[in-house]
Amino acid sequence: MPNLKDLKIRIDSVKSTQKITSAMKMVAAAKLRKAQMSAESARPYAERMEAMVGALAKSFDGVQGAPELLAGNGKDEKHLIVLVSSDRGLCGGFNANIGRFARNKIAQLQQAGKSVKVLCLGRKGRDQVRRQFGETILETMEDLTKNGAQYSDADAIALRIRTMFEEGEIDVCTVVYNKFVSAITQEVTPLQVIPFQLDEVESNEEEENDELKALYEYEPSEEDILEELLPRNLSVQIFRAMLESFASEQGARMAAMDNATRNAGDMIDNLTLTYNRARQAAITSELIEIISGAEAL
Template sequence: MASLKELRARIGSIKSTRKITSAMKMVAAAKLRRAQASAEAARPYAAAMRRMLGELAGATKGEEGGPLLLSGTGRDQVHLLVPLTSDRGLCGGFNANVHRLTELTIRRLQSEGKTVKLLPVGRRAINYFAREYSDLIIDKVMGFSGKEVPFSVASDLGDKINALLEAGEIDVCTLVYNQFRNAMTQVPACQQLVPLVMDEAQGHAATPADADAAQYEFEPDEAALLAMLLPKNLQVQIYASLLETAAGENGARMTAMDNATRNAGRSIDSLSKVYNRTRQTNITNELIEIISGAQAV
């Protein structure tokens, strides 16, 4: 049985830990409000970009020599996976879920005879895949540690992906990240960026036979608009995913720190009971010794 001194030291240590986890929970909650607002504000813009490109792609459907970002290289052999994680830990299974989904995707693609390359984003992804799949990493991008997610991170990452595509080093590019649902739920998901994937309705070109379909006149022409918008769309989709990652990280950290604070409280209560019982036992033993000594005299 532990001594009273050891129990006091253990209780004091857990109380200090509880103060830290409680403070981290409040900081994460404050950051979550801003990050969630940014992520939700970016969703309509990213969806509008996809709809606009869907109309343009539908108008140019069937034409040869389309942009690589839209139609790809025509091959499906070399896949680039871009896992998005945070720079810091203490956020439960947030980063581990991305690692797990990325590994499953790697194994699936390799079992199909595909070549897989990795471009991890965030310190946690870089450290993990450098240990497990160092031979697949072709580049890496550090995440962001500030309060806001800079668009320059998405812009630079989009330029890297576009350069790899134009150089013929990749055929398909897929993001792996956590979709933010709420503070307690972040769903790992894959989003293909290259070639651009659109819904059937988005890629359908309007024809006169469609009575309710909207008719558009593009100026400049569709090809020129696609050349301008596709690189921007790539950056926007990456930026929206980064915002989702930032919101999910803060939500996961707030939940993890809340659980840690509750667990620390339960441990303190349990150890306090043990401490009180041990103290009472010591007092009782001392009284017995005093009474026994007095009776012997």
């Protein structure tokens, strides 16, 4: 039977842990709102751009001489994985999930005889990959999401990826990030950015696009616009992945901290029960002692 003082100390310590986790939950909730808003407000630009690229890309479908960013350079040997994770932990399975996905993917690609490089955005993702595939990590960028995702950062990363692509260091580039589904669910999503793939958002507007495509005039030529558009589009894709990942991180943290707070509550209840029992037992045994002492007289 643990003594009363020990129990009291445990209860107090769990209580203070609970205070911390519930505070973290509130902070995450507030940040989530902000992150969701910025993801929301980034949408018009991304959607417009996607529609434009979509309309233009269609006219290059299967045509020789399409820009390499769109069509790829015909090889599939050197892969770059951009791993978007968080800098901080305590957000449930957020980083573990994305880390597991990345490790599987790396192993798969390596087994197929491809070379793989990893660019980590966020410290925790690096920690996940480092143990097994430390030699594949090119660089880790930290503190990208300190004040929410910044477009200028995404642009710098995109520039770097483009440079590597142009110099033939990579053939295919995939961004792996946690897609924001709802405040409590995230989905690990691989997004291939080089060569560019039209994704489902675009296909929803297919009809509209077909209509538009027939009507549009291009100035200067389609090739020139596409040439300008594709690098920007890469930046936008990366920016979007960063925004989604940041929102997901806050959502995951909120859920994790909500759980932790609840668990701490359960623990406090249990400990309090044990504490009360112990106290009652102590009182009872004291009473017995007094009574039997009195009887003995």
